[in-house]
Amino acid sequence: MNIVRFAPSPTGNVHIGNIRTAIFNWLFARHTKGQFLLRIEDTDKERSTKEAIDRLLECMDWLGLDHDSDIFYQSSQEELHIKAAMKMLSHGNAYSSKNSDNSDKKTIVFKLPYDCSTVKNVREVGVAEFNIDPGKPVRIALDGLKFFYINEKKKSVETAASLAGFKGLKVYDENGSVVFELEKHISEIHKSDCAFSFENCSKISFIRREVFYKDLIKGELAKPLDTMKDFVILRSDSSPIFHLSNVYDDITQKVTHIIRGDDHVENTYKHLFLFWALGADIPNYGHMPMIVNHQGKPYSKRDGDAFVGDFREKGYLSDALFNYLSLLGWSPGDNREKMTRSEMVEAFSLDRVKSAPAQFDIVKLLNINGLYMAELQDDIFLSLARTEAEKQLWLDSSLDSKLFSDVAELMKSRVKLISQVADWKYFFFDESPLFSGTGGYTAELNSKAFSYDEKGLKKAFKEKDSTIGALSEFMRIFRQRSFACAACYESSIRDTEKELSLQEGKLNQPLRIVLTGTPSGADLANTMAILGKDRIINRLEKLLTIINGVF
């Protein structure tokens, strides 16, 4: 059975890149009927917080990312990680290294194995040679080889790497004679930590080896050992480093597939050796492309606008976010985009994941959100809208629910994001800064007031006097009538137009903007039916009184 895990460190808000990793892991697990595990990597005690964990859990819950079995807290494993490091030390797979600041404290460093004969993921790729800068020393010690080589541009380039990278190393002096053979001294170096240093060298040669593995997404990947360094696994305060903890826990949790961000491929080469040293089989790896922001730069935890929680706040539907995120770097291969959870689970496979980074496009997200919005059941939409309206402070719970549901029904088809219910103000409140005579547009908006669109107003009142005249006539006719249905409102407009010999529809725009403050909205007659006779007269009167002062 496949076992995957999502292993975030709870050091802040989860961002979309993170959560997409979780989504792909989840999709993979559900598709293959495997397990999706959640491991909290909370070993960084200074930066890990309970709040961050809670927020993470909320986000996962919101997105329907249910995990199998209990949450695994990495901090609970610390003792085991330390033990493992000590065991590697005693087995010769690690050594302790003095702190650079000369204190007595020591770190435990993992030693890439010089003898790779039992490491399946290492292979020889041929003989390599470097021309050495004779003015600089070649130094050989337990912690690696240091030298300066002459590159193509004839520059002296400093290099330091693990001894394991230089199988069969030979160091040549300026006459071309071999002055050192690593093979003859390697056990001595490992045993006694002795160091060699040579001046005036001309060349080094060695058998190049590389670590390799087959990435489920990116194909076969490899890295030469002579570009790798031994790495710390236990800090000088004895706390374990990410690489150790991460690998150790993956073994403990029997993880079979590690699906994570592209930024981890370099780590993988290190981890391969750790799996070997810990006596475990290596799992399958898949590295997914990063999500980049609008500038094409990678998102980081510092990108304040890409937190999952923010999308929730802004009113995005979790299904829409999930759907959109799953389409970043993956596609089902046909032309489907909007898919249900089960369709995605059904269609998902790692070999369809792209390896190029994908740019996050908020406009497309909005579009998909609108698609999901449109198919929301009326009662669900209503309660979402209601919650949103109350959240925005300008609506209290005493509001007539008949009025609210009428508005919601009328407006539903044009809402792409639930937070757009903020645009419904004119249905519920009769005040506007424009009426108050404070100069209108620049006045601070009262939270319980709707605003007028200046451009729309100017446009509708382009022929000011005749428009005001027409509206006055409309009001005269309107007052005399009673309205049983939306069609009655409609005919009151049409009749006025006839009376004034105006083209049909000519009154719509002025009337709309006077009544709602905006040039766009739902069907005018329906809008009027919701507002009702009294409020309509009220608004018309107010606006006609002040309109001369506005322009």
Next chain:
RNA sequence: GUUCCCAUCGUCUAGAGGCCUAGGACACCAGGUUUUCAUCCUGGUAACAGGGGUUCGAAUCCCCUUGGGAAUACCA
């Protein structure tokens, strides 16, 4: 510096040597429906980064260049 990765419309993508005159979606533009707006419908603009090979044939395979990105921590 070094190592590694990546490269199709503005964006997300389809594309496994001939189904490619490069398909879809978003965005954009035009037209239609709706007496407004949105929805909806129809149509349109728009891409294989560049250069070399391999091949009868290349978006697809190889090489080089260019451009992006990552890693190179006692962060995770």
